[in-house]
Amino acid sequence: MLTFQDVAKTYADGTRALAGITLSVAPGEIVALIGGSGCGKTTVLRLAAGLDRPSAGVIRLDGETIAEPHPGIGLVFQEARLLPWLTVAENVGFGLHHRPAAERRARVARALASVNLAEQAGRWPRDLSGGQQQRVAIARAFVADPRVLLLDEPFSALDAVTRADLHRHLLALWAQARPTILLVTHDVAEAVALADRAIVMRPRPGRIDAALTITPTRPSDPEAGLAARSALRARLEASLRAAP
């Protein structure tokens, strides 16, 4: 269970990025954080990743306080952030430095095959398209089997077709291993397509405004539950419009 208990974040310049964030994400749940620019979505993710510390409140994973990066938590950034001096395979295996070489090689090979990039293993990141780079970044996050995966708008730079494919396969992954996923997005359709629950955030300071349950429509046949899905999208869009 990933929990935020009355979490606030105020930066050194006095900017209040977050206030009073209280949230629980159950094991295996997919929660979308949705809201306009500057409402603190990425800050929530950075705090959960242990990259920043909250000014107040506490974040816990299964009771353990998160104050720094945690082995059970993976993060996919908005940009791929591949290390340009490592090959694709080396990038995927970057976080496996503590594992035996044979296991590392096997895991990397499986991960690359899973994102359909096995043939690119020896290439440099510069030789990949943006979409391919993001797939490498996703493989890099998943290869270490995180209990919680934080996704910071990882699909926002991809074309619609690639994005839809990645959505489908992300749900397939969720069905297999059931990692907890906290997804930041500004795309209502993406939140409805992927999440069990959508948390709508408001800015100045960033805070939770509303929560909508989406589960009945997911995971399902894309054609099924279309009306319910549309209704959810309308509700989410209304919530976002209501947010100042």
Place this chain on the structure above:
Amino acid sequence: MALLGLNETARPAVESPSPSGARRGSGPGRIRRLVLGLLLPLVLALGWEWAVRAGLASGRLLPPPGRILAALAGLAASGDLWVHVQATLLRVAAGFALGASLGIGAGALTGILPLARHLLDPGLQALRAVPSLAWVPLFILWLGILETPKVVLIAVGVFFPVYVGVSGAIASVDRKLVEVGRIFRLSKPALARRILLPAILPATLVALRTGLGLGFLFVVAAELMGASEGLGYLLVEGQQFGKPDQILAAIIAFALLGKAADTLLVVLTQPLLRWQDVARDVL
């Protein structure tokens, strides 16, 4: 292991990898660049040779290429050229090794540790502004006139560009890449080895090239300190005995040695930078 089961095929229209192979310099391209680089000096040299032979200029103070080459060949035939080249190269190599090592160390220290930066950088920046020749009398006084002061002077010349390059490169490492290391919980030494070091490598190699160039610049000043051999000594001797062909022969030897040393450094370090995505290859 939890993995994405992605099975879609590549879509060239939206996900076409960049054609890295096309960016690499081809053999004919390299030859063309070499010819272009030699064209202007060759035209000027041949023009001057023709002007002197045709009696349009005396060539007394600026000898034509034929006389310079003859002087160079004479020095080579007598074995003197190799003695002078060897002396200069050894001094530059020793000074470069010393200056580059200290420059990398000090640059890394001030780049990584704020306390070291606040403590050392202002003083080093002030010393950087001191002209090279200003050190000569002091080094002679402190270290005598043998090899030590020469090597130290060259090291001073190499140190500053390397120090500034490394320190600046560390300061400008992309925070986002460092965060990748943090997310994977790298220890500080591992972060330095796996993120910082490769990230600063391109700028460090540029700084080393600049330092090497300055090493050749400073060796002349160093060889003014009572040297009896070295290309700098040939320059001084040529001036004292009114032999401009010898001066120009030494200058050409300097140019060739400097270019060869720079090329060697580039060739040796190029494999370390294969991953770079730079505009140079397409310009």
